Every structure is written in structure tokens, then in C-alpha cells.
Amino acid sequence: ELKVEQNPLFLSMQEGKNYTIYCNYSTTSDRLYWYRQDPGKSLESLFVLLSNGAVKQEGRLMASLDTKARLSTLHITAAVHDLSATYFCAVDMLMNRDDKIIFGKGTRLHILP
């Protein structure tokens, strides 16, 4: 059974600081996703990581994937208040012809001005 673990589950940080969210998963997978969710809203796709060593960056967010360690990280550089949200990682789980993805519990990020 595929399990996805995120940590920390809650993070409060000051603006301008750097921090990393970790996502571990239990079995081999084809794709790893990072999503952002604002309160009361649906998911916004941030990154899709497809291969070992993949690194993607968008603004102050950078995601990486180590498939050997079954670990992905989402790094926040010089955080700003607008990045406050809940961040989910999710892992692809190919089963038959379906393309189920399993979500981590999410990291609630609160950035203090």
C-alpha cells in the first residue's frame, strides 16, 4: 500500500526566511506532484516531477525529487506572506488503467509578516 508522509504538518515562519517541506513515499512511483490549497479553494498545481534528480523552480518555490530515497522536497526561499497556504504532495499510483494519486496530509504554512 502506497503511503505518503509529509512533514512538518504545520509551519509558522517569518517573512524572509527559508524553509523546506519534506515528502516521503513508501513505494516506487511514476510522478510526484506538489499542490497549493488556499482556504476554501480547490487545488492549484505547482509542480510535477517525473524523474530522479528532477528540480523545478517557480518564483520562491523549488521542488526536487530523489526517487532512490523516495523523497521530494519543496523549498521556500525568502518567504513572503502571500505564500501562506496548505501545501500537499501527492504520488502517482498506477493501477491497471487508472491513475490514482495518493495525497500526503498537507503542510499548513503560515508566514508571519
Added chain:
Amino acid sequence: GAVVSQHPSWVICKSGTSVKIECRSLDFQATTMFWYRQFPKQSLMLMATSNEGSKATYEQGVEKDKFLINHASLTLSTLTVTSAHPEDSSFYICSAGGGWGNIQYFGAGTRLSVL
């Protein structure tokens, strides 16, 4: 990116009534659609996977007779919450696959409140 439309965005209903939620892929054909439920401050829980033209596959613990899923075309899936009760109040999110590289695209979600 691809667009998935979910309707309604918010619904309030009386206990015992049924509610239908629609999920449409607007600019691609979705061979597979997924329905999730999310309780406050929790993660998304996959309820069921629907494939066009066949019966949905429900996750363990999800009552298929209560949560009816129909995926009659490549662009539309519906979730009907039958005889809704207050404990069914939740945020329901659909997603559609089958687009570029089978990446899932999420709808805006439906907030269901059962009185």
C-alpha cells in the same frame, strides 16, 4: 493547463434530499475522473475512480449506493449524494485525467452543507 469545471460550487440542502454534483472537462477528453472528499483541515480522501462507460471503482469504506457516480461521456462525470445527512457535509473535489501525460486537473470543488 486543462480546465475542469465543477458545479455547483456551494450547495445547502435538507437532510434526506439528494444532491448532484457535476464535473466537466472543458478542453480535453477525460477517460478517467476522480472524486475526492475533504473535511476541514484534512487532506483529500479519494472516494472513487470513474472510467467513461464503465462502473466506478469505490475506495474501501465508501458506500457506492450512497455516492452514485456516473461517467456517461468523456467530458462529464456526476456524483450524486443520495439521502444526504449532516455527516455528509464536506468539500467535494473532482479531478479529470486523460489529458496531456495523464496529469490530473482539479475542479474548483463543491462545498456541501446538509442541514
